[in-house]
Structure formats: C-alpha cells, structure tokens
Amino acid sequence: MNGGLRRASAAGLTVLLGLGAAAGCTREERPATRAGGAATTSLAPAQGAAQLEQQYERVIRTVLPSVVQIDTGTGEGSGVVYDTAGHIVTNAHVVAGAEQVRVVPASGGRPIPGTVVGAFAADDLAVVRVNGGNLPPAAFGDSTKVRVGQIVLAMGNPLGLSGSVTQGIVSATGRSVTTGREGDFPGSTIADAIQTSAAINPGNSGGALVTLSGQVIGIPTAAAGNPQGGAAPGIGFATPSATVKRIVPQLVRQGRVTDSGRAALGVTVRTVVDLRTGEPVGVGVVSVSRGGGAERAGVRPGDVIVRVNDVPTPTQAALSQVLAGLDPGNVARVVLLPGGSGEERTVDVTLGELPGD
Numbered sequence: 001m002n003g004g005l006r007r008a009s010a011a012g013l014t015v016l017l018g019l020g021a022a023a024g025c026t027r028e029e030r031p032a033t034r035a036g037g038a039a040t041t042s043l044a045p046a047q048g049a050a051q052l053e054q055q056y057e058r059v060i061r062t063v064l065p066s067v068v069q070i071d072t073g074t075g076e077g078s079g080v081v082y083d084t085a086g087h088i089v090t091n092a093h094v095v096a097g098a099e100q101v102r103v104v105p106a107s108g109g110r111p112i113p114g115t116v117v118g119a120f121a122a123d124d125l126a127v128v129r130v131n132g133g134n135l136p137p138a139a140f141g142d143s144t145k146v147r148v149g150q151i152v153l154a155m156g157n158p159l160g161l162s163g164s165v166t167q168g169i170v171s172a173t174g175r176s177v178t179t180g181r182e183g184d185f186p187g188s189t190i191a192d193a194i195q196t197s198a199a200i201n202p203g204n205s206g207g208a209l210v211t212l213s214g215q216v217i218g219i220p221t222a223a224a225g226n227p228q229g230g231a232a233p234g235i236g237f238a239t240p241s242a243t244v245k246r247i248v249p250q251l252v253r254q255g256r257v258t259d260s261g262r263a264a265l266g267v268t269v270r271t272v273v274d275l276r277t278g279e280p281v282g283v284g285v286v287s288v289s290r291g292g293g294a295e296r297a298g299v300r301p302g303d304v305i306v307r308v309n310d311v312p313t314p315t316q317a318a319l320s321q322v323l324a325g326l327d328p329g330n331v332a333r334v335v336l337l338p339g340g341s342g343e344e345r346t347v348d349v350t351l352g353e354l355p356g357d
Contacts (some may be wrong), residue, residue, distance in 0.1 A: 055212050059153060060165055062214045064106050066138035067207055069157040070128065071111065072098035078156035078207030079103065079128060080216060081135045087252050088135075089244060090206030091221055092119040092126040097184030103130050106155075106163040118255035120247050122262060122354060124179065124188040124221055124239060127251040138208060141215025143240035146170055146194060154198035154220050154236070156207025168198030168234065176324045177237045178317040179222050189320035191262070193237045194218045200236030209238040217241045250356075257356030263326040264354040265299075265334070266292020271315045272304050280314040282306040282337060289352075297347040299336065306344070307335040328353040 066081040070090055077094030081087075088103065095101060095116050102111035112130045119126035150170045158164050172195040181187045196209060200223040209218035218238030226232045250257045266289040274281045282304040288295045305313050309332055313319040326332060330351050335344050 056153070056167070059210060059212055059214045060155075063138055063153075063208060063210050063216070064155055064163055064165070066136050067106050067155045067157075067163070068135065069104040069106070069160075069162045070094055070114070070206060071102045071104065073100050073102075074098070076157060076160055076203050077205040078203065078220075080206070080208045080219065081137045082127070082140075082248060082252070083137050085252075086130045086133070086135065087117065087248075088114070088128045088130065089219060089248055090126050090128055091219065091239075092121045092124045092188070093179070093182060093185040094206045095119065095126050095128060096121075096182075101128055103128065103133070104162065105133065105135060108162065118251035118257075120251065120257045120260070120356060121186050121188055122260065123243050123247055124185075124190060125219070125244065125247050125251070127248055138216045139214060140241045140244060141211060141213070141217045143192070143194060143217045143242045146173055146211075146217050146240075148172060151212050152196055152198055152217070153210045153212075154196065154200060154204060154207060154238075155210060156204040156220060158199070158201035158203040160203055166199040168196050171195040171197050171235070175237060176321040177222060178321055180317075187317075189317070189324045190221060190237070190239050190243070191324035192240050192242065193221070194240055196220075196236050196238060197234040198236060199234070200238075204236075215241075219244060260354045260356055261328070262354040263323045263328050263330060263332075263351040264292075265305075265323065265332070265349055266294040266352050267299060267305075269305070269316055269319065283313050283316055283319045293350040293352050294334075297334070297349040299334070299347060299349065300338075302339045304337040304339075305334055306337055308332050323351070326351055 068079045070077045070079045079088040079090040082089045101114040103114045104111050112133045114128045114130040117127040117129050148170050154166045175193040175195050177193040178189045200220045204220045207220050208216045210216055218240050220238045222237045224232040224235035267285050268287040269283045271280050272282050272284040285301050285303045308322045311322050328351055332349050334349050335346050
C-alpha cells in the first residue's frame with residue numbers, strides 16, 4: 001500500500017492461547033502474595049479512575065449500537081449509522097466493487113440487506129442504505145476542534161470481531177494520508193486526517209472514532225505499516241467528521257458528489273520513472289482539461305510536474321498530498337519540465353475543484 005499504509009479492511013484472525021507457565025500449575029485462582037508471603041486483596045480503583053471507567057462505559061453504551069458490521073461477500077468492514085432513514089457511513093474501499101452488501105448490528109442478529117447509495121473515492125467515503133433494523137444514528141462532532149492528547153475510542157469490527165472497542169489518544173491532526181489502488185478501489189488522499197494511537201486493525205475501516213463526550217469525530221480508514229514489514233503499532237488514521245459532514249449529505253441526496261471542496265489542477269497524470277535508476281522523477285501530464293486552470297496557464301500534455309509551491313512531486317501520491325492542502329481558487333506555482341526534458345519552466349495555475357465520481 002502506498003506510503004506504508006494498510007487499509008483496515010477485514011482479514012483472517014489467528015488466536016494464540018496461553019498454555020500454562022510451568023508444570024504443576026492448576027487453573028484454580030489463588031490470592032496474590034507480597035514478597036513476605038502474606039496474602040493481599042485487590043484494591044478498588046481510585047475515585048478518578050472509577051469515574052473514567054464509568055465514562056467509558058457510558059460512551060460505549062451510547063455509541064456502539066450505532067456501529068455496524070458490513071459484509072460484502074468478499075470482505076468485511078464497519079459502518080456508522082448516519083440518520084434515521086437507514087443511511088450508514090463507511091469507507092469507499094470497504095464497498096468498492098461489492099455485488100452484495102449485508103449489514104449486521106453491533107448487538108448481532110440477522111443480517112440486513114443493504115444497497116450502496118454512492119461513494120467518493122477521493123475522500124474514501126461511501127453511503128450504504130438499509131430498510132428496517134431500527135438502527136440508532138450516531139452524533140457527529142466537530143473535528144476542527146479536536147485536541148492533540150484528547151482521549152478517543154475506536155469502535156468497529158476488527159478481524160470480524162463485531163462490537164470491538166480500543167482506546168487511545170489523538171496523536172496529531174491535519175495529516176495528509178494517501179492510500180494506493182486496491183482491487184476496484186482507485187486509492188485516496190485524505191486531507192486533515194486525525195492520527196490516533198487507538199488500535200486500528202483490519203475490519204475497523206468505516207467504524208467510529210469517538211470522544212469521551214460520545215461524539216464521532218472521525219471514520220477510521222488506514223493504519224501505518226512498518227517499512228520492515230507488518231503493522232506499525234499505535235499509528236492509525238481517521239477521515240475527519242468535517243469531511244463526512246461535507247461529503248455524505250451529497251451522497252445521501254443525489255448519490256454523487258458535486259461540491260468536493262478539493263483543489264484540482266485540471267490534468268490527468270501518471271508517475272514518470274527514470275529508466276536508468278528506476279526512481280520516480282515527476283508526474284507526467286497525460287491530458288489537460290479544456291478550460292481548466294492548467295490549460296489557461298499553458299500546461300501541455302507531455303509536460304512533467306516536478307514541484308508545486310516548492311514541494312517536490314516525484315509521484316502521483318506526492319502531487320495529491322500537496323493539492324490536498326490547498327483550496328479551489330488558490331494559485332499554485334507549478335514547475336514543469338517541458339516534454340520531460342530541457343529547462344524547467346514555472347507557471348501559475350489557478351486551481352479548480354476536483355469533480356465528483
């Protein structure tokens with residue numbers, strides 16, 4: 001996966017069982033002892049810890065019934081009930097290419113048939129709708145007010161274990177996260193992603209990242225992968241609720257996005273690789289949208305974009321990340337290699353808006 005990220009879609013589960021520490025051990029419970037051998041009893045948690053536990057329990061009781069498991073027949077993920085009409089928010093990669101969708105409430109029970117209303121791959125968001133089930137909608141909070149260090153809970157169905165909850169903190173905000181193509185999903189670049197230490201595992205995709213006030217502030221989407229292999233513990237990313245609030249109502253109303261709020265150069269591109277070294281050197285322009293900002297600035301097919309606003313763009317993912325931090329109407333300084341060679345030239349491009357799927 002690009003950028004060392006692993007989407008949190010379902011995978012197999014291996015469970016290791018403890019087999020006993022030493023010969024002669026029995027399974028009966030024994031009281032703990034001090035070094036001198038005197039038996040001790042477990043201590044009641046301090047008042048503050050007890051209050052925190054109670055708050056965890058209240059939040060879980062309130063929000064978990066709004067988190068569902070989504071089964072497409074080829075994989076599993078999670079979803080969050082959006083409204084009383086049966087609309088459910090999930091990740092676009094969870095339902096990409098799905099021929100069938102079944103929804104199971106966190107409490108279990110019979111699967112409910114669902115349909116994909118619409119998806120917007122650029123932000124990795126989709127909406128599924130079910131009829132019946134009496135599913136309570138979650139409350140979506142304001143991700144722009146999230147604070148680093150804030151305690152959060154991740155709720156979903158990791159590894160097919162429905163109704164699971166992990167806890168952590170908000171580790172960072174404003175991340176730009178790019179995931180690669182996988183099957184029918186073309187990849188995405190998520191702006192203003194929330195980084196969290198709450199465990200995000202396969203199957204958590206589309207679930208809920210929740211504050212202790214019971215507000216959903218993000219949709220867990222990806223986990224970082226260790227460059228040496230395997231997952232990087234404690235580094236997960238969620239699509240912010242501010243993006244959900246902008247994109248999902250459009251999908252609910254019309255099944256597509258007409259106001260993405262995302263900047264675009266107005267070009268179709270591909271990564272260009274140096275044939276001698278095998279290293280990416282820029283983003284080649286395949287075509288230019290008629291009347292778009294790039295065409296008006298003089299960008300032509302065959303040009304290679306090497307920098308935008310002084311940030312190198314050796315790959316499509318790098319270009320997407322730069323654009324994710326800009327807004328439609330901004331003017332971007334784009335450095336080009338005409339035809340992929342020769343002297344660099346610089347143009348100022350007035351950014352347009354990324355069209356919906």
